[in-house]
Structure formats: structure tokens, C-alpha cells
Amino acid sequence: MSNVIPLEPKGSPAVSIDTMMDELGQNAKSAAHALGVASSDQKDLALVKAAAALRAKSADIQAANAEDVAAATAKGLAEPLIDRLALDSARIEAMAVGLEEIAKFPDPVGRELDRRERPNGLIISRISVPLGVIGIIYESRPNVTADAGGLCLKSGNAAILRGGSESFRSSTAILECLRDGLRAAELPETAIQAIPTTDRAAVGKLLTMTDTVDVIVPRGGKSLVDRVQREAKVPVFSHLEGLCHTYIHAEADPEMARAITVNAKMRRTSVCGATETLLIDKSAAASYFSDIVTDLTEAGCQVRGDQQAQDLDSRVTAANEEDWVTEYLGPVISVHIVEGIRQAVDHVNRYGSGHTDAIITRNDAAAAEFIDHVESAIVLHNTSTQFADGGEFGMGAEIGISTGKLHARGPVGAEQLTTFKYVVRGTGQTRP
């Protein structure tokens, strides 16, 4: 079994993209079989050794990263993208610590999820097993190489990684460390592979490899996720947008509502859990909407609203239909004044993206009604939508967030990268 595929072949490649990807897929499938039966100790050793390799090779990684950054700067890449791309020793240390954290979590594989004994004496168990092969397609942040590779390894899945072309050298250097870990634990190196070309056709091929790839996880902007969702024949765990709402109910505590709103919108505006639309009951708005506008404005946020919101506060500019379906990912919020829970729920279910939505209220019955009726992956009561994150949920790490309903929903951690098999134990029973 060879994995010496030339990196970035110059000129006409020796093998076609199709052939190369098929080989990558077959290698991954074989490795997945070996990983699926590897012990917890073996997998954890690989993670810890990979962390050690990241520290030992920190200078090499930074050198590779400097080349990526120089090339990206020369290409005129925007400052925030350069920032995401850049690695220093602190960021590399954070990756190493991340892998060690993953190692400490319990093994999601081999757990007995359910067990029942039948009247005929058969014992039927559901045992968690890895999904198999996970394809991860991401953009400029090279740390995803370590995070995603580590999560797949922990959950016994082989990973096929496809990072952004800007971070190609950095990701390759990080991958080398992961492979050091695999070798140290006597696990197949092909358990974590990267697509060795930046040719976009390779992604197109990956999305259709239903024989060897079990799930694709795209991590990146809307255009990437949209392409993956449209083209993939392989199942996808993803969210296209985080069009999150915070709803201030008539019986909300005003101070709490103000604090949560400004946090939900402004803590970080670029994350998918940031609130994009504020829904507020008419009576609450009459009492303290202007305070909220002050809070938001002082934090640097532009406020757009419906006619009633504009009438209540002159700093509010007009929102149109487009605003209800816009994920600003920046310091802008849209406001819609509602009369009661049903109007709030209808707005969320109609315009939202099924990601994360919150209600602020002292009335538990109202909270329960909102929670029952809102059809999103995450529904919160009296807290900030910015908590929509695998780390905050105690998963240790996440490979992405899913707004789909099947299999994985919300933050996707190691546990959601497993499936199960039924194991039935008998003593010679035949079926009558």
C-alpha cells in the first residue's frame, strides 16, 4: 500500500485526478477498517504523539506558514484572511493542546448504546462504531488540519482533508506531525490523508465518491458550502448559514435581555452563532427598546428595523424583506417587533436557517412553547446564541455545525462521527 503520491505535480500529472482520488479513497477505506478495530490506547497515543510532533516541529511549520503568508500577501489576500492563515508558536501550541484534549475524552467507539434481552433469550445490543471515511473541505485556517484530523482519529474514522490552497504548505507540515503520531502508534499513515493538489476538480471528484467516502464536512463560507451541498452525492454534515434570532418576550428581565442581546450580536460578529435578527415583543419594546439601541450603537452596531421599530427610535434605519434573510456576519442587526410567541416562532421558522435561536423570558411556559415550536437544531432560553459551539457544549472540539436533521445536528463532535451496529448474541436460537 503506497501513499507516495507526488505533491503538487508540475506540468501534466503522471496520474489523472480521478485515478489519484480513487486511490486516496481506497487507502482511506483500508485505513478505516484498521482504525475501526484499533484500541482506545492506540488512538490516544497517536494523538499525544502528534501533539508532541507539532511542538517539536513548530519552527518547520512556521517556516512553511511564512511561505504561505508571503504568497497570499503577494496575491493581495485581504487582511482578515491573512490573519486566519498566519501561525505563530502560540497557535501551534494551541493545536497541540487541542489534540491532547481530544485524547483525554472517552472513546466514542465500542460503547453499548442500548441492550435488551428478548423473551427467547437473544441479547440485542447496539454498539457504536466509526462511520468510516470522512472528507473535510475547508478554507484558509490551517489549524483545521489538526482539529479535524484529530477528531476523525479519535472516532476511528479515516480522514481525507482538503484545505484551502493558500494554506497548502502549512497544512502539509501539520499533516506530517499527525502522521508522526500515527506511525508512533503503529496505525496506518493513510488514516489521515490530504488531497495532494489544489486542483478544484479533485473536490468535485471527492463529493461523488460514494463507494469510499461516508460523509463530507465542508467548513467555510457560504459559497463553499453551497457548492458542496449542490454537488455532493455523499451525505453532507453542514450549515449553509447561521441566521440566528434572539427573541425578547414580554416577560423578559430587561437587564438580562439587554446584556444577552448585545453579547449575542456583538461578541464576535463573524461566527455562525451570532444573532442576526432581534425579535421583541411590543410591550417590551415600548419599555426599553431605546436602551437596547443605545447598547448596540455604542458597541458599534448598525440597527435596521421594521416600521414600528423605526417609529420607536429614530436611530433605526429601514429594514426590508431582504434583511430578514441576510446573515450579516458583521456589526448590523435587523429588528422586528412582534405580538407574542406565535408571531416570533413563525418568523423564526419562516426566515431562519434552523441553526440557533433564543428566547429571553422569566415565563417558563412561554419558554417551553418557543422551544417546542421552533424547528432549529439549537434552541436556548435566557442565554446567548454565541454559545452555539462544540467546545461550549462540552464536546471538546467540533468538526462543524449541522443544520440537517439526519444523524448529526448542532455541533458535530467525535460522538456524531460514529454510527452503530446491532450485535445479537444467542445460544442456538432458530426463528419459529
Add this chain to the structure above:
Amino acid sequence: MSNVIPLEPKGSPAVSIDTMMDELGQNAKSAAHALGVASSDQKDLALVKAAAALRAKSADIQAANAEDVAAATAKGLAEPLIDRLALDSARIEAMAVGLEEIAKFPDPVGRELDRRERPNGLIISRISVPLGVIGIIYESRPNVTADAGGLCLKSGNAAILRGGSESFRSSTAILECLRDGLRAAELPETAIQAIPTTDRAAVGKLLTMTDTVDVIVPRGGKSLVDRVQREAKVPVFSHLEGLCHTYIHAEADPEMARAITVNAKMRRTSVCGATETLLIDKSAAASYFSDIVTDLTEAGCQVRGDQQAQDLDSRVTAANEEDWVTEYLGPVISVHIVEGIRQAVDHVNRYGSGHTDAIITRNDAAAAEFIDHVESAIVLHNTSTQFADGGEFGMGAEIGISTGKLHARGPVGAEQLTTFKYVVRGTGQTRP
């Protein structure tokens, strides 16, 4: 909200198939929202009242069925298909009892699957919720209308049913009883709808309705399932084939191995859990393969085998490569003599369909190795592959069996027709 779509429109239909199906989908989605928040009592009442309606209208159903049977007979449908289609009072009573059984099961919706408190005081729960809208496509057996409709209702999902054209009148009469139940429980009638035409284009449309349909479950022969798997844009829970294996290990109890083999193959040859290939260790074969051939032959089974099997017993005819991938669904078995677990596992993973496979052995370590390495949805030790069935697994009923890895695997019961949402309860926490 109207559901008075004309049944089997004659001549040019008043509405196009597309428009009709879109309306069906929207009706289902609205009904799903109502069902998703319905109480357990309400859903169970609907099931019990539907059972009562089946009994009360038994004569009407039989009359409708007699028309279907007459039309099928006139068309020259094969005897086994006519038998599957035919309903008598006992079969109708069995449907009613089936619905009552489903009602008695615990509600799969609203369960707290997981709960953790975070250091910041947030309480994070995973709560089971319905998937939404399930499309079920089936062939001649009209009882699927009651079974599938009942399971969807129990799990809070709206159902769109598409039965075989031969059973159209019977299924329509059964659907009327399910709707009686829904009405009695004040649930929307559109919670269970049937496609009111036998036009095949309607199925094509259903398979692509990703905005309104969450999952498709095909129940029927290979050509139906193959079409659904190829054309569906909506996720599918299915198995294309049940290419099941029974492996007799060197340390099997000979009597147990003989009894299980003949049961696994011959109890019913037409079910997906029937064994199609027998793998037997060389030493076991040398000792009692001829006894097994005798058992099978006396039960009416033809035995095909590799060269070693033919050499051991002259009643064995030659198996070729094609036999290892053939789901006979009849009284034929293929036999491959192996040397040890690894050869058996390799054969299963290479030629099997990931459905159900069994090992017979007294050696628990050997069983564990087989169970770990075989990549099928169901793996059994010392029992018959014919147990691959939701009823036998204690699920009460199944809507189908899935060989896919995502979400549902093995028999798909009410529980697998649910997903979950995260519910996060705070006391004003904002994210630092």
C-alpha cells in the same frame, strides 16, 4: 387547507402532477408541525381509533380489496403477488392489532437523550423530536398502509404514502380508517396522505421534494429500491439486498450449526434476512458438511459450492463468482469453504450487502473478532439470520431495514424516525 384532490383523475388532470405533489408536500409539512407538538395521548388515541375503524369497516375494505384482486387476476399477476395483495378479515384484524401494539409503545418523541451541566451553569439537553415528513413507497402489500402510517404517526411524522397500483383501492380504504383515527384525536387528516394517482411521474417528483420531505423509505423489490436510490435527492433509508452469510467456525457446536443453517436458509427464503451463502471452516466441513447438505436437500434446497465443497459432497453443484453476489430469495444456497475467521470476514465484507451476518462458534474470542471486523448493520453469534426483523428486535414494528450507516441502521422503528434538538437553559449567561 384543502385535501380534496380528486382520486385517479380521468382524462387530463385538473392540476399537473408537480402542482399536486407540491400541495401534498406543503400539507404534510404543516401537519408535521402540528404532530410534532401533539401529546402522546392524542397520537395513541388516533392509533386506537384507527384500529377500531379498520374493524368497523372490515367489509368495505374487503370489498375494495376484492376489486383489486379481480383486476390483478385479470391482468395475469403471479399467484404469490395475488396472495400478498389479498386481504381477509384475519389480515385486517392483524392490522388493527398492529396499530394497537404501536399505541402501547412509549412515545419516542420528547425523550431527554442526554443532559449535561456546564461549569458556567448552562444545562444542555438533547431532546428527541420527529424527523418531519416521511415518504413511503411500497409495492403490492396493502397492510403497509396501516403499518407505515401508524409508525409515522407514533413518531410524530407526517406520512406521504405511495402504494402499488394493484393495491390502490385497498390502500385507499385502509387510509380512510387511519384518517378516522386522526379526526377522532383532532389531529390534521393530512398527517397521513396517499398520492392520489398511480402515475409513475408522481414518484419521481416525490424523490426530489427536499423542501418538504425529510426521508424516503422504499419497501419492495430490488428494482424499486434501486430506482429510489438512484433518483432520490431526499435521503433514503433502505437496503438494496439482503445478501446474508452464516459462517460456521471450526469450533462450532455441530448440532447447533446444522439447526441454525437450515433455519437461516429455509425458514422463509423470500425474506431479506435469509442466508444466501454458507461459509464453513475446512475442519468443520470435513467433519459434518455432508450432514448439512442432507439437511438442506431434505428441506428442498439446492446446494452450490466451490471446488472444495463439490469434492466433499457429490450433491453439490458448481458455484461461480456470480453466486457470491446473488440474493437468491429462494431455495438455493452457495457454499464457500474457508480457513479461519479472516477469510470468512474478507468474504463477507467483499461480497455481502452489509445487512446481516452470523457466526456459529463456541469460542467467544472468535465471535468477538468476527463481530468487530464484519462491517454489517447486524452481526449475530450463535443464532439465525432470519431474526433480522424489527418485531424480533422488540421494536414492535419496522418501517424497513437500512443498510446505510447514517442515522438509521438495521430495522427502522419509530425511534429511528426521530432526530433531536439541543435545548440550552441559562440564567442570563453571556459568552465571554
